[in-house]
Amino acid sequence: MPDMIFVVDVARCSACQKCEIACAVHNVKEMNAARARIAIFPRPSPEFRAGSARWGEARRALPVEGGRESPPLNEASGTPVTCLQCDDAGCVRVCQVGALQRSPTTGAIEIDHAHCVRCKMCVPACPFGNMTWDEPLRQVAKCDLCHGMPQCALACPTGALKYRPVSEVAMPAIGTACGGR
Amino acid sequence: MSHEPSGRVVKIEIDGRVVEARTGEFLLAVARRAGIDIPAICQHEAVDPAGNCRMCLVEITKASWDGWSRLVTACLYPTEQDLIVKTHSAPVIEARTVLCDLWLARCPDSAYVQKLAAEFGIEKTSYQPAAVPTDQCILCGLCIRVCEKLGPAAIYTVNRGGRKKVAGPFEGPPPDCIGCAACAEVCPTSCITVAERDGTRTIWDKEFQLLACTTCGRTLVTIEEARYFGRKGGLGESYYQLCDRCKRLQTAQQATKVAGLPLTVGGLGEASGRPFRSPGSLTTSR
């Protein structure tokens, strides 16, 4: 049983895209947010702006990186989307070669590229769009929590992405892709 | 992969290094774990070893064998006590060189074979090259084994001897092929052609319609593949109406709603009307 858990706090995301860059640099060695396993959807939001005093300081200090067009800094806020590591995952269900396995240490579903035959079926099988195809590498790309050191969480300046001990997190719900189909 | 080493832990010697392994475990797996390189072409973790390509030949002997030794395929040879393995001895290199020489005669135009042969010092085959080089297939059969593993088992070898080749039934478009192109992905010589244009994919002379995102039209897999694997995995067709990007956008919208924030992402809104199950919460991992 993993003792750490990845937490996304949408209300704290400033759409700075540091996480995307950190992910892409770590996983594909390229500063290209489009190849990251995490995606930030920038979202201009007046309501969000009103509540932004808590982390306004940090946010103002940050440049917006990456190629995606963002709203002006002051209005920028975003929604991060990354793999939910579903209990009953569509990607695992369709994989016929056992290339997708849950890591006992992190609880993340990891892809073993030596087992993968690149049929790509896991990409459409993810109902959340978190399984992607990396054309330059000709590999399926998914979040594996960086084997217990999620670079996105390390890079996140606002606390929207956190990697915390399970005991400290009050939200026990777990994503389930297939269970309620 | 499905081969389970059952035996007890023994020590064997590979290239002078003492390595621990279980009896019954195949030599190639043992060597790779120990970081010892043995070339292998038709080996893939997804499928059981088959000993087809012969590239992983190694020389084995034992102290008790009185100087006698023999060549075996490392991918299929089970570990036993006191085995002494040489992965790059003169007879091994010679055998691999002959292999490359033969492949070069069969597939003179294959860049992969040329490169491989060059590694063994062969620029030109010493055999009679194929009069009409038909394809660049070295008949390693990896495509067949992968296709079988995935389920369709659409292709096999047909004929024998000099006319042996990989093909579908009646050497026509394979009726069981789902167009996933995994065969082409794993092919060491990249000799299986996949052509994609205008939303179709053609492989093994069979044309497939690519599954297009109902919102943006992006394509990745064929419709037949999505249906086939979807059925095997128990997923409804609603799973693959959208491409990953559009699904992510949808996920972002849902997540934003869950977090009690307004929904103005990208302008798609609920208009896309796809069946979608909320992730419930955005706490991930377990």
Add this chain to the structure above:
Amino acid sequence: MSATAAAPAIPEPDLAPVDAILAGYPQTETSLVQVLQDVNRTFNYLPCHALEKVAASLGVPLARVFSVATFYKAFSIKPRGKVIIRICTGTACHIRGAPLLVDEFVRHLGIRAGETTPDMGFTLETVNCVGACAMAPVVIAGPRHHGGLSPADVPDVIQGKSDDD
């Protein structure tokens, strides 16, 4: 035995006997070769649709059935004549004049080795060794073995076969 994808020239035969053959074996992959042997014996070749039937019934991928059907010399996926003439071209037979016999059969039947006469009467095949080298050159016409043949005997082999049948 050829592996051209072309459809057989003659119409597909009635496949009812295939069901009877299949009924006689366990419906598993291990029955495949025996079933194919029986089908091949019944039709003198393996009709396309018979292979499909066998594949479906035994639960073996069609591609694999076709692979087996094209692997063994004993099977043919092309329709063959009523009488199959096999000329041994092994070493002993070769030395004792098998090539001359082949030429003579080709001349008399008007077909090349591997082909079948348009009336579906004869199929001409060359085989590598039938294990009867002492009788070289050997020709097997239908069920009968002929040894020590000379080109002059060829019409008799063809004719005699028709008479016997």
